[in-house]
Amino acid sequence: MPAKLWPAGDVQRELEHEQTIEAAAYGDVHLAGVLAEGVLFDRCDFRRTGFAGAFLPSVRFVDCVVDTADLSNVRAEKARLQRVTLSGCRATGLACNDGLLSDVAFVDCKVDLTNWRFARFDVVTFERCNLAGADFTEADLRGVSFIGCDLSRAQFHKATMAGARFRRCELQGVGGITSWEGAVVHPDDLLELSYVLAGALGIVVEPADQ
Template sequence: MTTELTTITDQILDRNAVLLLANKGEPVTLIGCELDEVDLSDMILNGWVFDQCLFRKAKFVSARLEGAQFISCKGPHADFTSADLVESRFTGCDFNNSRFRGATVSQAQFRRCKLTGANFNDAKALDVMFEETRLNDAKLRNFAFNKQTLKSLDMTNSELQRCDFRGVVFEDCSLRDAILTDARFEGADLRGTDIGGVRLEDARRFKGATISRAQAAELLSELGLHVR
């Protein structure tokens, strides 16, 4: 006999309401629910599905969200600090200026998301996938992207210090004006990314990477040299 999973639709929920659902010990689906500024810290929400929900300034600090799905949700300034987001899925979401600092996002996926200004510093990030996502002005220090194919990522003005881009293939991406101090690009293919505004000291990080003639000319122009 199969157990029917709980689905809650179009409700305004507070911490106590979510806690009652969580205490059942089974995944719950929330559709069109509002949880703005709700504190969900330390809750066990593994496998939950959040569809078209609102999370403005909501707190998920140290929450357990393994395998959770966020679909078309909006959560500007949400706080996922130290949350467990292993194998979670974010699809078509807007979590601009949210905090994922120290979160475990291994094998998580972010597709068609807006993460402008998001803070992923010190996140545990093995095999994370970003696709068609805005990460401009984001903080991604120490992030590992190695050997991935990155598609349609906007990392303009992002903080990418000590990031690992070794073996990465960039397709329709932007690193314009990004901070690349101590980032690694050995074996990377940068021909599909905008590297405009890269500082001379950061251009040295591209040693061992593949760039186009146009990109080479752009880098050399920073030295006052012209390619003919």
């Protein structure tokens, strides 16, 4: 981040297609429902910024900080995030399918029911995030780590999982478990995962008292 950021003015708030925005501080700015394709945010700071319902295909965030922003129901197909931290954000229903994330950290974020289909994750961490019902169908997860996350009912159908790391996560009802070849799972998660795998293989597990 640069030493000095300039408060976002009218030019930075009224987004246009293919616009480049550098070193801007958005703060309590409301961009809900905005429509702009191919926007580049370079070294920008977003704190309590509202993007809810925005349509931002092919948006790029480079060297940005996103703190307690509202990204719920944002459509950001083919988005590119590079060296970005997101903390305390609400992003329920975010669509980032076919996106590319590199050196990105999500911390204490609500990212449930999100769409990550066909996305690629390169050195990405989700820590203490709610990812319930997230869709990672055919995503490349080889560079992602999930730490203390709720992944219940998340879908991993045909995802590339070799090297993906899971540590103390909620995994109840995850889909696509047969795609987990090469995933690295913490011992604390093995018991719950074994029930999911048994169900996928058609194995009936009797109650312990029978």
